[in-house]
Amino acid sequence: MSSAKNININLKIWRQKNAKAKGSMETYKLDNVSTASSFLEMLDQLNEQLINDKKEPVAFDHDCREGICGMCSLYINGRAHGPDTGTTTCQLHMRKFNDGDTIFIEPWRSKAFPVVKDLVVDRSAFDRIQQAGGFVSVNTSGRTMDANAIPIPKEDADKSFMAAACIGCGACVATCKNGSAMLFVGAKVSQYALLPQGKVEATQRVLNMVRQMDEEGFGNCTNTGACEVECPKGISLENIARMNREYLKASLK
Amino acid sequence: MAKSALLKSSIAKKYWMAFTGLFLCLFLAGHLAGNLQLLVPNNALNFNKYALFMTTNPAVKILSYVTYLSILFHAVDGFLLTYQNIKARPVGYAKSNPSANSSFSSRNMAVLGTLILVFIVTHMVNFWAKMHFDQNIPLQTITVEVMGQKQELYLMTNDGYMATSQVAKTKEEAAKSGAQVYIKNRTEFYNTQADVKVGEGYKDLYKITVAFFKDPKYGLIATILYVVAMGVLAFHLLHGFQSAFQSIGLNSSTWIPKIKLFGKLFAIIVPILFAIIPVYIHFILK
Numbered sequence: 001m002s003s004a005k006n007i008n009i010n011l012k013i014w015r016q017k018n019a020k021a022k023g024s025m026e027t028y029k030l031d032n033v034s035t036a037s038s039f040l041e042m043l044d045q046l047n048e049q050l051i052n053d054k055k056e057p058v059a060f061d062h063d064c065r066e067g068i069c070g071m072c073s074l075y076i077n078g079r080a081h082g083p084d085t086g087t088t089t090c091q092l093h094m095r096k097f098n099d100g101d102t103i104f105i106e107p108w109r110s111k112a113f114p115v116v117k118d119l120v121v122d123r124s125a126f127d128r129i130q131q132a133g134g135f136v137s138v139n140t141s142g143r144t145m146d147a148n149a150i151p152i153p154k155e156d157a158d159k160s161f162m163a164a165a166c167i168g169c170g171a172c173v174a175t176c177k178n179g180s181a182m183l184f185v186g187a188k189v190s191q192y193a194l195l196p197q198g199k200v201e202a203t204q205r206v207l208n209m210v211r212q213m214d215e216e217g218f219g220n221c222t223n224t225g226a227c228e229v230e231c232p233k234g235i236s237l238e239n240i241a242r243m244n245r246e247y248l249k250a251s252l253k
Numbered sequence: 254m255a256k257s258a259l260l261k262s263s264i265a266k267k268y269w270m271a272f273t274g275l276f277l278c279l280f281l282a283g284h285l286a287g288n289l290q291l292l293v294p295n296n297a298l299n300f301n302k303y304a305l306f307m308t309t310n311p312a313v314k315i316l317s318y319v320t321y322l323s324i325l326f327h328a329v330d331g332f333l334l335t336y337q338n339i340k341a342r343p344v345g346y347a348k349s350n351p352s353a354n355s356s357f358s359s360r361n362m363a364v365l366g367t368l369i370l371v372f373i374v375t376h377m378v379n380f381w382a383k384m385h386f387d388q389n390i391p392l393q394t395i396t397v398e399v400m401g402q403k404q405e406l407y408l409m410t411n412d413g414y415m416a417t418s419q420v421a422k423t424k425e426e427a428a429k430s431g432a433q434v435y436i437k438n439r440t441e442f443y444n445t446q447a448d449v450k451v452g453e454g455y456k457d458l459y460k461i462t463v464a465f466f467k468d469p470k471y472g473l474i475a476t477i478l479y480v481v482a483m484g485v486l487a488f489h490l491l492h493g494f495q496s497a498f499q500s501i502g503l504n505s506s507t508w509i510p511k512i513k514l515f516g517k518l519f520a521i522i523v524p525i526l527f528a529i530i531p532v533y534i535h536f537i538l539k
Contacts, residue, residue, distance in 0.1 A: 012347065025347050078350030104348040111341050177351060177360055178334075179341035180263075210264055219341030220263045220334045222362060223496040229354035238504045245502030247264045 004036035007099040011046065013058055014106045016115050019122075023115065025104075035095040039082065040065060040072065042094050043105075059118040067091040067232065070167030073174070074119060075106040080171035080230040088169065088232040108174035111217040112181070125216040126168050126184060132212035133205035134188045136197045150196050160194035163187040165233040172227035172235075178219030183227035185213050186239035193246050203253055206246040269330050271500035273323040274493050280320050281523055291530050297459040298408060301393050304458040305410070308384060328370050335363040358492035365489040372482040379475075383461055389422075390439050391461065392454035407442070409452040415442060466534040476535040483524035490520035 008031045016023025030046050037045070040062050047057035063071035072089040076082035082092040097103060105119065113121040138144065164187075172183035189206050192198025198205070221240060228237045287307065290300045307313050351360055358365070383390060393408045394417055406414040420434045420442065421427035427435035427445045434451060437443045442452045466472050466479075494516030498504070503512070 014347075075346060075349075078346065078348040079353060106346055106348070109342050109344055109346055111343055175354060177342075177355070178338035180338075182263075210262055214263050217341060218263075219338040220266055222334065222338070222359065223492070223499050224355040224359035226351065226354040237499065238506075241499050241502050241504030243502075244264055244267060244500060247262075248268065248502060251265070 004034050004095070006032045006034055007094065007097065007101075009033055009042075009097060009100070010102040012102060012104045013119070014115075015058070015118055016107075017117065019114055019116055023118075025106075033094055035093070035097075037094050038065070038090060039074075039076070039092040039094065040090050059116075059120045061120050062090060065090040068167060070169040073108050073121065073169060073171070075104075075108060075174055077104050080108070080175040081169075081232050085229065086232060086234055088167075091232075108170050110170075110173045110179040110219075112179070113170060113173065121170075123168070123170050125218070126170065126181070128216065129181070129185060129209050129212045130168075130188060133201065133208040134192070135201075136192060137200065138197075147197070152195060156194045159238075160191050163190040163194070163235065163239050166191075166231075166235050167233055169232065171230050171232060173218060175226045175230040176219065176221075177224060177226065178222055180221040180227075181213050181216070181218040182221040182240045182243065183231060183235055183237070185209050186237075186241075186243040187235045189243045189246055190239040193242060202246065203250040206243060206250045210243075210247055266330055266334055267500040269326060270334070271497035273327040273330070274497045276319065276323045277327060278490070278494060278497075278519065280316075280323070285523055285526055288527065288530050291459070291462060292533055297457070298393060298395075298455070300459045301455040301457055304384065305455055308456075324370075324373060328366065331363060331366050356492060358488045359496070362489065362492055365485050368485045369482070369489055372485070376482075379465060380458070380461065384456060384458055388439060391457040392436075392440060393457045393459075407454050409442065409454055411452050413452055415452070421445075463534055463538065466531045467538070472535055476531045479531045480528045483528040486527075487520050487524040490523070491517065494519055 008029070011028040011030055012025050013028060014023055015026045028046060028050075030042070030049065033042050033045060040060070043058060043060055050057045061071050061073055063069045065072070067088040067090055070088075072081075074081065074089045076089065076092070081087060081089045083096055084092055107113075107115050107119045108121045108123075110121075112125040113123055116122050166184060166187035168184060170181075170184070173179055173181050176183075189209060192205060193202055223237075223240075225237055228235065287303055290296055290303060293299070307317075394405050395408055395414075396403055396405050398404070405417040407417055407420060409415060415434060419432055420436060421430055421432035422436055424435050424437070424443075424445070426432070433445055434442050435445055436454070437450075440454050440456060441450050442454065443449065444451050466476055468475065495509075495513045498509070498512050503509075
């Protein structure tokens, strides 16, 4: 870490007391931020400063800080998960910023993701979509078949696995100009649609998940492709096309 | 459930947008083929014959109604989508950087589409409405020299001719001037005495078009606005064409690059060819 240095930055952060309160962008100055620290460590440092100043720390979501749990969010300088591609906010490092930079930090903006406090949003809409059909029924009577006993073409298995890489962080919704959740739902539908285990509930799955998605108030997809670019897990637009196909098939049944 | 979903759900709206959009692309190609005849020298009669066919052939008529419906559906669906999409993000971002992840066209389809709708309405007022409703629509004539004297003749659909000097615009005018023939129902030639139809003229859409773009007062601005509208169309198609295939679920690694390339070429070539026509009429055609 010999190349690490300390930088001074300005932060513009969305502060909102609770779900009902009216929020606003507040400005903070933070000195001596190591470029070796992660973005979330920088926010920890800011919060220590705020606590020392007897001020309310900034609430933000985080959990594993390893880029796999999907808990962190943040719209940083106009980009979901910040300037890097294929990276969650927790894996973004301060070496991507320069001394004297002003960094905008905002919560995901979507009607379906209401702000709980500051930078924390309620993403339970995703859970409800998942509950509407993102599962397979497995016989657990004790005579459960070994999953690997069913032959699956390698290409399908790979595509399914790539769709399953979605961590449900919501960056697709945050970055989409329409606030659409189709990349998320497309990934969840595809992950099962590609496997024989998912075929049993295929028709109801796509209909129910899309219905739930619409009910949650997400916008409509217009194929701008922003979601694919900003997705930290590189979920492909191909999954949305697959969902469109599955939906057409299911609707005509 | 499935039936109502095919009308209302977010994905169903995509299908409608895609199918109507692709149909309208076909329409554009057909319309362009017709318009390009305007570039052929001394082609007024053929162009007017084509216009007559396009407004009277039953199969074309059905297609034209499908086109009107497609435009309407595409526009209404688009407005609905845009309205819902704006509602889906009640609080916007203080700072956003959309050019980092999406194209200009894809982000401005609604604005581009609205401009195209305005163009379609004015375009239909300028040409389509004249063709369908203008009571004083000019009919196709030719000028011939008979024994050193120039004479203007109406060309008729039965390949006959009739001197314009012998044809009155209305029955009343015929009574005054003593003309043998008068024009009824915009295009039909009637014998004054027997009051029977003796033939039919060609609506001179060629003349209307040339006069429109050569108008000394408004011709230049009309030409410029037409070219601008085609630019808008190009940007709309640049996203729209390939997007339609994604919407109907076609996204395979073998086909998508080909569709994208074809879409790009279509989006650039078709509007350019459309735009060349008024430019040719205004600046080059004698």
